[in-house]
Amino acid sequence: MHNETKSYQLPIETMPALELSHHLEDLVVFKNFLEERGIQTTNTRIERYIEYLRQAVGDGLIDAATIFKNSTEGPFQHSTDWMLYVLREVHELMWILKGVKAQVPLGVDEKLRVIxxxxxxxxxxxxSRSRNTQFELRIASYFCQAGCEVDLSTETDVIALSDDEAFYLECKRVGSVNQLEKRLSEAKKQLSRRMPRKDGKRVTYGCVAVDVTKCAFVHNGLTFAVTNEHSRDVIQEKLIGIANVSQRLPLFRDCRNLASYWFQIHIPSLILQPPITVTRFSSYHIFRDGMNRKDRRATRAFCDIFESVSQGDKRETPPKPLTPRKTFTVSRQLSWPLWRLSRSTTKNISSHSSNLVWLLGELPRR
Structure with missing residues (x-):
């Protein structure tokens, strides 16, 4: 066993970020979009997220336990926990909204009712049906934003048509490494059965999209990192590890037009320097070897779609210079949290996040 060490530069600027008011605006737009299509949001999680964000944007005094009164048995021990878990859900819904605003997919209403x-x-x-469907809509959003014609009404989870390519995608969420082979095999068989060799004049391209968040992080909760780059690497290392396990399997056997596997992790992260909460959608792709020229062209088109829409939001607050702290002060009240922190478990680390910011010192100040 050996230890691997990696160094990260401490940031000298804040990270680009969306104001909570923009989150609220988008969620209200999403609610209106749903109701215009006859999908009621009264007394649903959509309404509860909106109320949470309204309180956060208002005076900042959030009564989360009252808003989410059926969820108080969860891993919520600190206000930061509530914020991270809410933003995890809201960011995914905001991403789905981007897609349906750009191009409304065929068959989307039934999917929206489920989520x-x-x-x-x-x-x-x-x-798991609701989150399985939400994952399908998350994947569909990439193609909608890129201007493809998207169909969610068939047996295939997502069909996206560009001028020259027809992308057929089966979407699976995997709960553990032990389920990985079974779930990937199911998706491959479904594509083999449902995907035609050609779609008119379009080249067909098969992809298995796999959410492995719970496979990588059993608690299905949040991650903790010192810098933004550290957070990125923690998640990418998990993705690469799962992909390496997958490549021991016969991924492309017996499915002629299956061209790639698209692994994703969707998880909130608490970053210490600079102090911020983010939600990450991290991806890792495995492509089939030995493609012909048409297949390679379709692969490039697929990658172009992914890259073209994986951009920051234009409304983000631009980075600002940070002034490093030269001193920090510990009050008598912090001695108890410090004692408690030394006995806390990894599962509960986020419940002490505000204390960590004080105790570590030398943190950049906005």
Whole structure:
């Protein structure tokens, strides 16, 4: 066993970020979009997220336990926990909104009804149907934003048509490494059965999109990192590890037009320097070897779609210079949290996040 060490430069600027008011605006737009299509949001998680954000944008005094009264048995021990878990859900819905605003997919209404009816938080979702459907809409959003014609009404989870390519995608969420082979095999068989060799004059391209968040992080909760780059690398290392396990399997056997596997992790992260909360959608792709010229062209088109829409939001607050602290002060009240912190478990680390910011010292100040 050996230890690997990696150094990260401490940031000298704040990270680009969206104001909570923009989150609220988008969620209200999403609610209106749903209701215009006859999908009720009263007393659903959509309404509860909006109320949470309204309180956060207002006086900042948030009564989360009252808003999410059916979720108080979850891993919520600090106000930061509530914020991270809410933003995890809201960011995914904002991404879906971007897609349906650009191009409304065929068959989207039934999918939207399913996700609206889900429980408040993925970490507490006993019935996986809502989050499975939400993942399908998350993947569809990439193609909608790129201007493809998207169909969600068939047996295939997502069909996206560009001028020259037809992308057929099966979407799976995997709960553990032990389930990985079974779930990937199921998706491959579905594509083999449902995907035609050609779609008119279009080249067909098959992809298995796999959410491995819970596979990588069993708690299905959040991650903790010192810098933004550290957070990125922690998640990418998990993705690469899962991809390496997958490549021991016969991924492309017996499915002629299956061209790639698209692994994703979707998880909130608490970053210490500079202090901020973010939600990450991290991806890792495995492409089939030995493609012909048409297949390679379709692969490039697929990658171009992914890259073209994986951009920052124009409304983000630009970075600002940070002034490093030269001293820090510890009050008598912090001695108890410090004692408690030394006995806390990794599962509960986020509940002490505000204390960590004080105790570590030398943090940049906005």
């Amino acid at each position: 609206v009816g889900g429980s408040d938080f993925a970490a507490l979702d006993a019935d």
